[in-house]
Amino acid sequence: MVPLKLAIVGSGPAGFYTASRLLEKVPNAVVDMYEALPVPFGLSRFGVAPDHPEVKNCQDKFVQVAEAPHFRFVGNVCIGRDLTLKSLKDNYNSVVFAYGSSQDRLLNVPGEELPGVFSAREFVGWYNGVPELRALNPPLQDAEDVVIVGNGNVALDVARILLADPTRLKSTDIGEHAYDVLRKSKVKNVRIVGRRGLLQSAFTNKEIRELINEPGTMMKPLADVYINHYKPFVPFLERPIKRLVQIVEKARTNSNDQIAKANQGQGSLPSKQWSLEYLLSPQRFYASSSNPNILSSTLFEVNTLLQKDIKSPSVCRGTGETKSFKTELAFRSIGYKSLPLPGSAELGIPFDEQSGRIPNELGRIAGVPGFYVSGWVKNGPTGVIAKTMWDAFEVAETVLEDLYSHKLDTSSKPGYEGVLPEIKSQPVSWTDWLKIDQEETSRGAAQGKPRAKFTSVNDMLSVL
Template sequence: MTTSRVLVFKPMKSLLTTKFSRSTRFTGLRRLASTPDSCPRVCVVGGGPAGFYTAQHLLKIHPAVQVDIYERLPIPFGLVRFGVAPDHPEVKNVINTFTQTGQHERCSFHGNVSVGKDVSVEELQKAYHAVVLSYGADGNRSLGIPGENLPGVYSAKDFVGWYNGLPCNKDLQPDLSSETAVVLGQGNVALDVARILLSPLDILKKTDITVQSLEALAASKVRRVLIVGRRGPLQVACTIKEVREMVSLPGTRPDMRAEEFKGIAESLKDVPRPRKRLTELMLKAVQGSPAGSGTASRLWGFRFLRSPVEVLPTPDLTRAAGIRLGINRLEGSGEGAWAVATGETEDIECGVVVNSIGYKSLPIDPAVPFDPRKAIIPNTMGRVEQAAGLYCSGWVKRGPTGVIGTTMNDSFATAQSLIQDMGTGVLDISTVKPGSQAITPLLQKRGVNPVSFSDWEKIDSEETRRGKAAGKPREKLLEVEEMLKTAHSRGPETQCTQSRD
């Protein structure tokens, strides 16, 4: 089969740097722009980074495609809004790019629509030429140990959602009355949780953290946070930026065990530079506290070669009082080393345990293939296996790993697969599809009132107004009902400039 020159898949680096003009982008498909009804219609399920990056690339590369984004919540941006730590505002700047996509003349946002409940994937497939599932990972990986359901044990997903204003987590009310908290897992999310628990209030007050969380942290008795991992310092999953932030966090000092770093310095000559710099920073933290931190009242530290065995209850069995950790040894070397239990254990007294061993995706619809073991949708380059016209991107495609940049490249690759299938005829776009014109009446009959992007901008304006009054970037609305009331208010319409890619 001969492939047109303009449909050749380019390496991702090339895709990010290539400029596409209207006159050169897929000229062989420009006939599709002749009438609105003949445009390829693509539905993206999920309004987080994966969904918006997928839509962005489709709109940029194809001159006629119409993209509809369906999101369960009334508000867009997913984990950029609800997963990024409030003291990392620079990471949230990507929302500016997503806003351009949401305002694009060939893109429509449909918030407050739960796919799999309000509308089925099969109904979407009938209305669109292609459906891209980009709904992320809403589940938690279970510890699988006794006591993990005791009060005082929280998933990192719920804990992060609580301080970031995710509506379903607004009533979490974590009990922070104990001195020690243990975070299980050593990824960036685990360090975010530790940092928020120990950060001075003066820092947090200037962020978009929720007022309820700020009040709870002001009353918190937590003074020590231990960040536990089953392997060693050379296998820690976080990045140097997050460790540097912990090392320099005002009013805190490291609480590390020198014996856990025995022989590590001698091993650094053979490791990649990023890993070497990260490990050197941890070694520096072990060897001495930063200048001026001798009077620090709050402590943080890594604990290595430890796996959770049991959450220990209070004598009356009503809540968590500690955690039993199994002591491991490593077999193998480098980042591929694995933990082996020694049979020995160690108990740590603590009243807060945060499970940060990972998120996981969940099935969205019985009609969609799903691998329960890997917790992903089986796919090849974003093409869902044995499901023509169905694609996936983001965490539901590859698992909950990587940063926002990883999701960007991953989503661009899925969009490229879809575009290729349009050009080669694998995806039939010759028939007319109604898109949202068929879905909107269905939703109306089912009592669902979608939120458009301009509706979201009313919410955005209200949150910004409240934040300004409190000296913050924004004060998030926490109730879905209040979001919907604000979105559908009859106040002055938000003026927005349409992007013209």
């Protein structure tokens, strides 16, 4: 049987887990993985908070995949810029898109373009060393009050990094450039704002518990108006949501106790505090009149949540009433969306602009034989790495189903040798990556941290 040649675009968890299952099920298959950066692992390198090293354990599995005899890593090759999508189509039996989501969903409110409004995605990429975000440098030294719009896990990561004692982060793989800025931060008050109620929060119990327990900080007591919205439904809640209520109410009790003791002269309150705010939709960001780099306030419309019973969907409506928070910096954290690769339309590959993903059926791109999609570009930016793994396995099974039902072109294809003359950049092999990896870990060891990441492509390539 002629070896099946497959190209995977993207080297994050979706790409590696798809490759893992394909190599396991089709031992003579050849899998070439294309990555725009010289370094692999995607969001597990650039999207996981530096104080969550355990989440990056998945990389051990990815290393095993990369060491398989029929796997090739092709880094520093951006599809659509350094190599055309048509070239992949012509030289491989199958192509799997696993390149994730690289664009923010916007709030579309006045003032969103102001210098004091940042993308949570970009902030996370900045402190994790994404080369193109190296120069973001939010003016944390000028800000005490921060608003985060959105309340998923990324929003909580942003809040935790902003509030954490920087010395706790020094021994992590956080970028040195980011550590220097965080060390000078004046941030003392963070509001995490959701459009609906507590029960509709997008964060997980694990993340909110971790933020509540962040040393040197205090969660401000949840306001009564938010509690009144969810109280009638508590007896009917499913266990995880009921647990969330218990976590937040316990934190409320502890905070009230702290405040009472402080009022009686028994100790003082932490200087860094944060709160969960609900039933608010941003309407406008206002610039500071004294500092062009920051804001002065954020205006919100107060919402009401209509819900007949726990089984009925909740309907969020604006009341016309407004509320304003002092805000020097704001972070938008309402989700991401993918972008189509250059050359996609010419090959007939559909793209849903509204959802920001490629329409598919179990990973199969309709009307384009041999093309598949995995991960966030398939489903949208939801789910933890374990969910991505199972989804990637499902996509691999779809490829296998098409292979065994003779829907795939199984003729002999040149694969990497066919595209190599067309690549306009310096490809980075897995062996090359190991040199970069060794240099990063050596530099990190000298600083007492797991690695000191390179934050520019030129610095990465200079090692080779």
